[in-house]
Amino acid sequence: MSITSSILGFPRMGANRELKHLTEAFWKGTVTEAELLSGAKEIREKHWKIQEAKGIDAIPSNDFSLYDHILDAAVTFGAIPPRYQSLSGLKQYFAMARGLQADGVDVASLPMSKYFDTNYHYVPVSLNTTTEFKLATNSKPVQEFNEAKALGIKTRPYIVGPVSFLLLARVSKDAPVGFNKLNLIDSLVDVYAQLIAELGANGAEWIQLDEPHLVVDLTPVEQAVYTRAYTLLASKLKATGSTVKLLVATYFEGLGNNTELAFALPGVSAIHVDLVRGIDSFDGVLAAASKSNVKLSVGVVNGRNVWKADLDAAIKLVTRAVDALGAERVIVASSCSLLHSPHSLEAELTGAKVDTEFIDWMSFAVQKLEEIVVITKAVKLGRDFVKEALFANAKSILARAHSARIHNPAVQARLKAVQPSMLTRKSPYPARRTVQNKLLNLPRYPTTTIGSFPQTATLRRIRAQFKKGSIAQDEYERLLKEEIAHVVKFQEELDIDVLVHGEAERNDMVEYFGEQLDGVGFTKNGWVQSYGSRCVKPPVIYGDVSRPAAMTVAWTTYAQSLTSRPMKGMLTGPLTILCWSFVRDDQPREFTAKQIALAVRDEVVDLEKAGIKVIQIDEPAIREGLPLRRTKWDSYLKWAVDAFLLSSTGVNDGTQIHSHMCYSDFEDIMDAIIQLDCDVLSIESAKSDLKLLQAFQAREYPNELGPGVFDIHTQRVAPTDEMKTRVVEMETCLSGDRLWVNPDCGLKTRAWPETEAVLKNMVQTAKAFRAIAAAHAA
Ligand code: MET
Numbered sequence: 090m091s092i093t094s095s096i097l098g099f100p101r102m103g104a105n106r107e108l109k110h111l112t113e114a115f116w117k118g119t120v121t122e123a124e125l126l127s128g129a130k131e132i133r134e135k136h137w138k139i140q141e142a143k144g145i146d147a148i149p150s151n152d153f154s155l156y157d158h159i160l161d162a163a164v165t166f167g168a169i170p171p172r173y174q175s176l177s178g179l180k181q182y183f184a185m186a187r188g189l190q191a192d193g194v195d196v197a198s199l200p201m202s203k204y205f206d207t208n209y210h211y212v213p214v215s216l217n218t219t220t221e222f223k224l225a226t227n228s229k230p231v232q233e234f235n236e237a238k239a240l241g242i243k244t245r246p247y248i249v250g251p252v253s254f255l256l257l258a259r260v261s262k263d264a265p266v267g268f269n270k271l272n273l274i275d276s277l278v279d280v281y282a283q284l285i286a287e288l289g290a291n292g293a294e295w296i297q298l299d300e301p302h303l304v305v306d307l308t309p310v311e312q313a314v315y316t317r318a319y320t321l322l323a324s325k326l327k328a329t330g331s332t333v334k335l336l337v338a339t340y341f342e343g344l345g346n347n348t349e350l351a352f353a354l355p356g357v358s359a360i361h362v363d364l365v366r367g368i369d370s371f372d373g374v375l376a377a378a379s380k381s382n383v384k385l386s387v388g389v390v391n392g393r394n395v396w397k398a399d400l401d402a403a404i405k406l407v408t409r410a411v412d413a414l415g416a417e418r419v420i421v422a423s424s425c426s427l428l429h430s431p432h433s434l435e436a437e438l439t440g441a442k443v444d445t446e447f448i449d450w451m452s453f454a455v456q457k458l459e460e461i462v463v464i465t466k467a468v469k470l471g472r473d474f475v476k477e478a479l480f481a482n483a484k485s486i487l488a489r490a491h492s493a494r495i496h497n498p499a500v501q502a503r504l505k506a507v508q509p510s511m512l513t514r515k516s517p518y519p520a521r522r523t524v525q526n527k528l529l530n531l532p533r534y535p536t537t538t539i540g541s542f543p544q545t546a547t548l549r550r551i552r553a554q555f556k557k558g559s560i561a562q563d564e565y566e567r568l569l570k571e572e573i574a575h576v577v578k579f580q581e582e583l584d585i586d587v588l589v590h591g592e593a594e595r596n597d598m599v600e601y602f603g604e605q606l607d608g609v610g611f612t613k614n615g616w617v618q619s620y621g622s623r624c625v626k627p628p629v630i631y632g633d634v635s636r637p638a639a640m641t642v643a644w645t646t647y648a649q650s651l652t653s654r655p656m657k658g659m660l661t662g663p664l665t666i667l668c669w670s671f672v673r674d675d676q677p678r679e680f681t682a683k684q685i686a687l688a689v690r691d692e693v694v695d696l697e698k699a700g701i702k703v704i705q706i707d708e709p710a711i712r713e714g715l716p717l718r719r720t721k722w723d724s725y726l727k728w729a730v731d732a733f734l735l736s737s738t739g740v741n742d743g744t745q746i747h748s749h750m751c752y753s754d755f756e757d758i759m760d761a762i763i764q765l766d767c768d769v770l771s772i773e774s775a776k777s778d779l780k781l782l783q784a785f786q787a788r789e790y791p792n793e794l795g796p797g798v799f800d801i802h803t804q805r806v807a808p809t810d811e812m813k814t815r816v817v818e819m820e821t822c823l824s825g826d827r828l829w830v831n832p833d834c835g836l837k838t839r840a841w842p843e844t845e846a847v848l849k850n851m852v853q854t855a856k857a858f859r860a861i862a863a864a865h866a867a
């Protein structure tokens with residue numbers, strides 16, 4: 090047995106997002122359960138056959154999912170929260186994923202959480218003292234293993250590892266105080282052993298257990314749980330006489346100080362490490378591996394980005410592993426599951442306007458399989474054996490490195506010339522506040538919204554038709570102006586203080602800017618699963634970024650021309666554009682972020698010149714970019730804050746800069762948020778986030794703050810009393826004269842009637858507090 094190849098998982102959606110269409114049709118009732126299941130089976134079969142045809146040795150199974158693989162594991166191990174226990178089968182499964190309101194049942198869904206620092210969201214199951222694990226009969230991993238086996242493909246079943254399973258889970262709200270989910274490890278390992286033995290009995294030789302938590306900062310207790318779990322698992326498997334070998338997969342960072350721990354786990358026959366993000370740990374990993382007899386799976390092809398792998402560099406890394414351990418102990422692999430990659434480049438080559446130069450720089454999942462196989466062959470049989478492939482790869486890598494489209498000397502020079510003075514406002518906040526108060530003359534508890542208003546089907550159709558060319562430019566502008574006028578009038582009638590134009594022209598808050606920036610490209614079919622059936626098609630930042638022309642000024646000034654109230658300009662910030670795109674890997678992310686920041690800065694200055702007095706720069710994703718290891722936080726936060734400051738500080742004191750954040754826990758980065766020094770920060774807090782409140786109490790926010798007073802994710806109209814409670818809560822940590830009243834995010838997913846009702850309550854809330862303040866003053 091010599092060196093082998095593998096991947097940790099394949100994207101599920103299919104070449105044309107077949108799985109998305111299938112599940113959504115099932116939810117709508119236009120596809121039956123039998124059709125859904127047979128369609129899903131066909132997709133799996135196709136994907137296994139692609140991997141087999143490309144020559145991958147260890148092909149995963151059970152990486153497929155109808156919704157989410159972490160939820161699948163919960164079902165496999167019987168960790169079903171009580172409120173779903175009366176349901177069964179797919180009904181139960183989708184009720185946990187999406188909630189169910191039919192046939193006399195009304196249950197909410199489980200929450201959703203981001204999977205580490207990816208844009209994938211998993212469904213965390215909630216655990217309690219009452220949780221009893223029980224292996225499902227003919228569970229999904231067994232079924233799918235046998236399904237592949239019937240095709241003549243012996244797969245390596247994948248399942249999230251027991252410790253990561255517990256660490257990813259939440260603790261149920263009604264769990265007694267002091268309940269520790271890690272205490273469930275023994276009973277959980279019990280069912281893992283049963284499952285692994287069953288897979289072995291069905292013919293599985295290897296099992297892949299994902300333990301991504303081995304790359305984060307673990308507490309001593311968590312480290313001990315790792316050792317305990319794998320010691321127990323090994324002894325249980327031994328007792329059953331199972332000979333199945335375990336590969337423990339880690340990714341998204343290096344093993345770092347957990348290296349020894351990982352290599353000392355009993356009963357583990359192979360460890361997978363991510364050499365794209367964890368190259369720092371490679372020396373330590375090789376040293377630990379040499380002292381053990383485990384196999385080493387080296388993730389040298391990036392599973393999370395779209396660039397072609399540098400095969401020469403990858404071969405060198407694999408060769409180092411082979412030199413240290415011998416070829417039979419090395420597996421060539423993707424850095425992580427290819428779940429985070431689009432399906433195949435093939436679709437990019439069809440249709441009109443094929444940008445062959447751009448496409449030649451990239452590899453999607455199917456192409457990554459080819460790369461892994463070429464690397465494996467080069468090491469096994471010699472470079473000569475794959476010389477055409479290596480030559481073509483070297484040519485593409487070189488072409489990209491030297492392309493004129495990537496390098497813009499003017500942008501690079503501008504970035505080099507950034508002075509510290511470009512990172513601060515002219516005056517500190519208190520002085521700005523005085524000027525802004527005079528200019529804007531806003532009442533206390535000013536009201537505003539976060540930017541978007543309902544995106545109706547009509548609006549979406551208008552944009553799509555314009556894109557297709559079936560609506561002319563002036564007709565498009567006329568229709569959108571009509572919409573803007575409607576949104577402005579609507580807000581005036583509600584008596585909102587700082588207005589927005591509604592973002593009707595935007596399909597997506599990152600795509601809209603990406604399309605107007607140089608150095609950013611778009612794919613036709615580069616979809617990546619975000620959660621459930623939802624996919625995103627991130628922009629591809631391939632080169633130096635610049636702004637050839639103003640991006641939002643025309644719409645914003647038009648909106649301002651319709652009202653005497655301040656119209657807020659709406660921009661997406663540099664970190665959010667960075668986090669929600671595929672980013673070039675040939676320079677530090679910091680530089681790319683700052684180039685985007687300069688482009689945004691120009692837009693901010695142009696808006697100011699055009700008479701816009703309030704400008705909001707949205708940064709919902711600032712927290713997402715935070716590295717997985719705490720030791721790396723400070724350096725990220727330093728450049729992230731600088732990038733935001735670079736984008737926002739080009740204006741005069743009188744221009745009020747807002748920012749908006751949502752979707753994340755911000756407690757960890759409070760200091761950085763304060764350093765952003767925006768005049769007004771609106772932040773998601775409507776879900777009565779006690780943690781957030783405490784964070785603001787612990788560290789008083791020095792400028793103005795707009796904690797969301799209602800949740801935009803539900804069509805429920807929050808009553809005024811509830812909103813008042815939020816304001817009262819926030820007044821415990823911030824004086825009322827610095828509080829704004831606003832929703833917790835944009836309203837684009839809402840319908841008009843509920844929007845009107847809830848904003849009425851919001852304005853009423855603000856007015857009630859104004860009245861109290863006035864009475865106090867009198
Ligand atoms: C995810 S944050 C969204 C902010 C954006 N301005 C909106 O209102 O939709």
Ligand SMILES: [Zn+2]
Nearest residue numbers: 709751834835
């Ligand atoms: Zn938001």
